[in-house]
Amino acid sequence: MDDTAAPIPSLPALEWARRLVRLHTVSSQSNLALIETIADELRTLGVPLRLTHDDERRKANLFATIGEGKPAGLVLSGHTDTVPWDGQAWTREPLGAEVADGRLYGRGSADMKGYIGAVVAQTRHWLEADLPFALHYAFTYDEEVGGFGAKQLVADLRDAGLAPRLCIVGEPTEMVPAIAHKGVYRWRCRVRGHAAHSSLTPQAVNAVEAAAKVIARISGLADELRDSEPRQAGFDVPYTTAAVCVVEGGIADNVVPEDCRFHYEVRNLPGVDAEALHQRVLAEARALEPAMQAVDAGTGFRFESITEMPAFRVPPEEPAVRLALQLAGTTRTTHVAFGTEAGIFQRAGISTVVCGPGSITQAHQADEFVSLAQLARCEAFLRGITRDGAALLGR
Numbered sequence: 474m475d476d477t478a479a480p481i482p483s484l485p486a487l488e489w490a491r492r493l494v495r496l497h498t499v500s501s502q503s504n505l506a507l508i509e510t511i512a513d514e515l516r517t518l519g520v521p522l523r524l525t526h527d528d529e530r531r532k533a534n535l536f537a538t539i540g541e542g543k544p545a546g547l548v549l550s551g552h553t554d555t556v557p558w559d560g561q562a563w564t565r566e567p568l569g570a571e572v573a574d575g576r577l578y579g580r581g582s583a584d585m586k587g588y589i590g591a592v593v594a595q596t597r598h599w600l601e602a603d604l605p606f607a608l609h610y611a612f613t614y615d616e617e618v619g620g621f622g623a624k625q626l627v628a629d630l631r632d633a634g635l636a637p638r639l640c641i642v643g644e645p646t647e648m649v650p651a652i653a654h655k656g657v658y659r660w661r662c663r664v665r666g667h668a669a670h671s672s673l674t675p676q677a678v679n680a681v682e683a684a685a686k687v688i689a690r691i692s693g694l695a696d697e698l699r700d701s702e703p704r705q706a707g708f709d710v711p712y713t714t715a716a717v718c719v720v721e722g723g724i725a726d727n728v729v730p731e732d733c734r735f736h737y738e739v740r741n742l743p744g745v746d747a748e749a750l751h752q753r754v755l756a757e758a759r760a761l762e763p764a765m766q767a768v769d770a771g772t773g774f775r776f777e778s779i780t781e782m783p784a785f786r787v788p789p790e791e792p793a794v795r796l797a798l799q800l801a802g803t804t805r806t807t808h809v810a811f812g813t814e815a816g817i818f819q820r821a822g823i824s825t826v827v828c829g830p831g832s833i834t835q836a837h838q839a840d841e842f843v844s845l846a847q848l849a850r851c852e853a854f855l856r857g858i859t860r861d862g863a864a865l866l867g868r
Contacts, residue, residue: 490590
C-alpha cells in the first residue's frame with residue numbers, strides 16, 4: 474500500500490506504541506507489566522476494567538468499557554504477547570522501539586502493539602465524545618500459542634452477562650478489512666516404544682519408525698488435500714494444508730528408540746472440519762498399536778491438542794465489516810493467511826472483522842516494523858468511530 478501521502482500519527486499514539494514495544498511480552502513470559510501499564514492509565518481516567526488471570530496468575534486479559542451500561546457495544550481487540558526473536562539477525566534492539574525512516578521498529582510493533590497503543594491513546598477522546606454506545610477494550614494473552622487468553626475472556630464475558638455486538642481485531646492487514654482466514658489446529662503426538670540394543674530389533678518397538686508411519690500418513694493427507702480439495706478464492710494457498718513441523722526422538726545410533734515426539738498442524742479453510750482430518754491421523758496410529766503392544770503392552774500413541782484457532786469467514790454485508798469499510802474509507806476487503814482471535818469472537822455471537830495497521834510480512838521477522846503512515850491511518854480509523862459508530866450500532 475502506498476503510504477507516501479499519509480500523515481504521521483499523533484505524539485500520544487506513537488508514544489503509547491513505543492511504550493508497549495519496550496515491554497517484554499514473549500508468550501513464554503508474563504504480560505502483567507504491559508497489562509498493568511494500560512490498566513493504570515485507564516484507572517486514572519476513570520474507565521472501569523476487569524482482569525482475568527491464567528491459572529498461574531502470571532498473565533492476564535484486560536477488558537475495559539467506556540460508557541458502561543450503554544447499549545450495543547463495539548470491542549477493539551488485540552493480543553499482548555509476541556513471538557521470540559532468538560536466532561534472528563536483528564540490526565536494531567528488539568525492545569528498543571526505535572523510530573527511523575518513517576517506521577517504528579521492534580518486536581510486536583506490527584503484531585500488534587502499534588494497534589493497541591493507538592487504541593489506548595484515543596481513550597481521552599472517546600471519553601470526551603460521550604459516545605451513545607459502549608466501547609470495549611479486549612487485550613489478551615497467549616494468542617501466539619493458541620488463543621488461550623481470548624477463549625478465557627469470552628467465557629468471562631458470558632459469565633458476566635456482557636454481550637458486545639461488534640468486534641474489530643486489529644491484526645496487521647494494512648488497514649484493509651479482512652473477512653476470512655484459515656483455522657490453525659495443532660497436535661502433539663508422543664510415541665512410546667520399547668528400547669533394545671539395535672542388534673535385537675525384533676525384541677524392540679521402534680518409536681521413531683512408528684512415528685514415521687503416522688507422519689507419512691499426514692504427508693499423504695496433505696497431498697490429498699492439495700490435489701482434490703475444492704478451492705476457496707482469496708487465499709494465497711486456496712486449500713487446506715497439513716504439515717509436520719517438529720520431530721524429536723532417539724538417543725544413540727545403536728539403541729532402538731523408546732520415545733519419539735512430533736507436532737503437526739492443519740490449517741483448514743472455513744467450513745472444513747479440522748477435527749475430522751485429525752481423526753484420520755488417529756485411525757492410522759490406532760491401526761499400528763496392536764503389533765506394537767504384542768511386544769510390550771505399554772507401547773502406543775498419545776495425542777494432545779495444543780492449538781485450536783477456528784477458521785473465520787464473514788460476508789461483506791456483516792455489520793462489523795460495514796463499519797470497518799466506512800472507517801477505513803474503502804470498498805475493498807481481503808483474506809489473510811494467518812490465524813487470529815476473530816473466529817473465537819465470532820463463535821461467541823459477536824459480529825467480527827480483522828483490520829489493523831502494518832503488514833504480516835513485517836511481523837515475526839528480524840527488524841519488525843510498522844510504518845508511521847500505517848499508524849496514522851489506524852488513528853484516523855479509530856477516531857472515525859466517534860463519527861460513524863452510532864449509525865451502525867443501532868442509533
